[in-house]
Amino acid sequence: xxxxxxxxxGLYVLQAGYIEGAWRDPSVPKTGGVDIDHYAHLAALAEGAxxxxxxxxxxxxxxxxxxxxxxxxxxxxxxxxxxxxxALSSRIKNIGFVATATxxxxxxYHLARMMASLDHLSHGRAAWNIVTSGNKFExxxxxxxxxxxxxxxxxxxxxxxxxxxGLWDTWEDDAFVRDKKSGIFVDTxxxxxxxxxxxxxxxxxxxxxxxxxxxxxxxxxAGSSDAGVRFAAEFAEVVFTAQPSIESGKHYYANLKxxxxxxxxxDDQVLxxxxxxxxxGRTKQEASDKLKKLQSYTDTxxxxxxxxxxxxxxxxxxxxxxxxxxxxxxPRTNFIQSRQKVLLELAARQKMTWRQLIRSISDSxxxxxxxGTPDDLAEAMINAFDEYAADGFNVIPAIVxxxxxDFTELVVPELRRRGKFRxxxxxxxxxxxxxxxxxxxxxxxxx
Numbered sequence: 303x304x305x306x307x308x309x310x311x312g313l314y315v316l317q318a319g320y321i322e323g324a325w326r327d328p329s330v331p332k333t334g335g336v337d338i339d340h341y342a343h344l345a346a347l348a349e350g351a352x353x354x355x356x357x358x359x360x361x362x363x364x365x366x367x368x369x370x371x372x373x374x375x376x377x378x379x380x381x382x383x384x385x386x387x388x389a390l391s392s393r394i395k396n397i398g399f400v401a402t403a404t405x406x407x408x409x410x411y412h413l414a415r416m417m418a419s420l421d422h423l424s425h426g427r428a429a430w431n432i433v434t435s436g437n438k439f440e441x442x443x444x445x446x447x448x449x450x451x452x453x454x455x456x457x458x459x460x461x462x463x464x465x466x467x468g469l470w471d472t473w474e475d476d477a478f479v480r481d482k483k484s485g486i487f488v489d490t491x492x493x494x495x496x497x498x499x500x501x502x503x504x505x506x507x508x509x510x511x512x513x514x515x516x517x518x519x520x521x522x523x524a525g526s527s528d529a530g531v532r533f534a535a536e537f538a539e540v541v542f543t544a545q546p547s548i549e550s551g552k553h554y555y556a557n558l559k560x561x562x563x564x565x566x567x568x569d570d571q572v573l574x575x576x577x578x579x580x581x582x583g584r585t586k587q588e589a590s591d592k593l594k595k596l597q598s599y600t601d602t603x604x605x606x607x608x609x610x611x612x613x614x615x616x617x618x619x620x621x622x623x624x625x626x627x628x629x630x631x632x633p634r635t636n637f638i639q640s641r642q643k644v645l646l647e648l649a650a651r652q653k654m655t656w657r658q659l660i661r662s663i664s665d666s667x668x669x670x671x672x673x674g675t676p677d678d679l680a681e682a683m684i685n686a687f688d689e690y691a692a693d694g695f696n697v698i699p700a701i702v703x704x705x706x707x708d709f710t711e712l713v714v715p716e717l718r719r720r721g722k723f724r725x726x727x728x729x730x731x732x733x734x735x736x737x738x739x740x741x742x743x744x745x746x747x748x749x
Contacts, residue, residue: 307688308724309717310694310736312355312540312575313348315341315379319701320579322608322664323599325376329704335380338389344702345394346710347670351710352724354735355429356390357522357542357696360385362407363439366607374601384416391424398732400522400540406435406455408445410465411505412437416650418470418514421709426515426731429540431522432533434459436638442627447735452639456529459503463537464520465505467494470518471743472508494745516733517741526554526640535561538572539738542696544641544668546648551670551691571692571738576686577669580679582708589673596700597665605664612663614642624657644668669698679709680716687722 317335318325334340345356360383364373366557401420403413413430418676421428434455435441441449449455470486477492496507523530535539545551555574562572574665580594582591605614606619614635628649635642645668649659673684685694699705717723 304679307721307724308571309683310575311351311353311355312398312542312694312696313344313353313443313706314357314359314542314577315375315702316359316629317702318376319596319705320698321596321683321700322604323377323601323702324596326599326699327596327704328340329593330701333379334702335377338386340391341381341386342393344706345397347703347706347710348561349394349397351714352726353397353697354438354694355400355401355427355732356387356394357431358387358402359431360402360404361437361440362435363437363443364388365437365611366604367437367439370564370600371604374604379538382671384420386602386620387428388420388423391420391427396427397726398429398520398735399424399431400431400520402431402433404433404435404440405462406449407440408462410462410503411469411507411509414469414509415464415511417507417519418511418548419464421514421516421519422511426733428514428516429520429522431524431542432459432463432537433524437611446721452527453529456525456533459537460531461500461502465496465498465500465503467518467605467741468498468744469505469507469509471745472496472742473513474746475513475517476514494660498549498615510639513743516731517743520732520736520738525642530640531561533556534558535567536565538574540736543574543576544644545669545691546666546668547651548686548689548691550644550647551576551686552689555562572737573738574691575694575696576692577698578695579669579671579698580705580709580713581671581673581700582676582679582705582712584675585711586674586678589675593665593673593700595663600664605660609660609663612638612641612667613645614638616642619656619660625655628654628656628659640661641668675710676716679713680720680722683713683717684720710745722740 318330331340364378366375383401387401417430438477472494474492478488480487496505498505521537522540523534524542526543545554549719559569581589581593610619615635630650636693672679727735735742
């Protein structure tokens with residue numbers, strides 16, 4: 303996406319909202335997590351505001367450790383992303399769809415077929431958020447006592463993405479002639495077997511579906527560890543990251559873009575879109591009151607376990623003095639290394655106690671949270687955009703649908719008034735809307 307002065311916006315969707323206890327608010331549908339109409343309403347709000355895509359996170363496990371916290375956490379009743387987005391693709395006609403799927407516990411052939419199907423169903427609006435499993439409870443659902451080591455997960459992911467792209471290329475764009483008179487359905491001269499043999503996968507191919515309309519679904523990535531940044535520089539076209547300040551965002555942005563340039567990639571083909579958690583009011587006091595109300599819904603034990611999880615389960619927060627300052631370092635985790643680093647840096651910069659950090663993690667998980675008026679939100683976003691800390695944002699409402707409506711009705715008009723956001727879609731496919739090139743088929747290119 304060329305920086306023509308306008309930022310990209312995505313909607314990060316959780317069934318109730320980002321703040322832990324949002325599900326308890328009377329305005330949140332009780333069964334929203336498994337209600338297609340609820341998600342369609344959210345997607346339609348985003349589409350009506352000309353957002354570029356809807357982003358669905360995922361974890362193939364329950365993440366809480368015990369029944370007491372499972373009972374209070376409002377997250378364990380929700381659709382699998384590709385299934386949900388496939389259903390939405392027939393109801394929502396313009397916005398893009400980002401589905402999260404882990405490379406740790408999928409097989410590339412299966413996932414390549416599902417993502418190609420979503421791209422065909424949506425007429426070129428699909429994207430894959432590439433993640434490696436960072437939750438220790440996932441392994442047990444797939445025959446592992448624990449998840450693999452952090453760097454090994456990225457090694458597998460690198461091979462996985464290469465196989466996916468190879469499978470999407472096994473048919474040339476015009477291979478399926480479907481000529482009824484001649485009886486030829488497909489031109490096999492335009493078929494290329496992958497015949498991949500690697501460390502983690504052996505995949506012959508071909509894929510049994512035509513090449514996706516976009517060539518490949520847009521590749522999204524959400525890791526910010528050293529291994530994650532290297533991976534993003536090599537593969538990602540959209541990068542979702544947690545950057546709680548403009549300063550940290552500028553450093554991340556410059557580092558990632560430079561690494562991508564070293565690999566021969568252009569800046570406008572790697573979009574950095576950090577998360578932002580907006581709490582919007584017509585006055586600062588109204589916004590502050592909204593946040594306090596949402597915070598009042600969150601159970602203390604759920605908050606504490608959430609903090610332990612995002613810090614990598616390296617500290618038992620029930621045994622520390624919560625009014626002491628957070629240390630600048632903790633034991634390294636095998637889980638979400640980048641987020642632990644972001645959170646510790648945030649705590650050090652703001653001289654947080656453990657109690658304050660626990661609350662901050664419950665509210666925003668290390669993403670930028672802005673509590674204020676539409677002008678405050680617009681100013682923070684434009685500053686990050688103009689200072690090259692972001693090419694756009696993943697908007698993460700603290701509560702839905704009300705928090706999303708606040709943003710679309712109050713903040714989007716202010717961004718437009720300042721010339722920083724579009725009024726309508728600019729293309730048919732997600733790639734076209736984001737200004738991303740359609741990839742050439744590797745076999746055609748080689749010829």
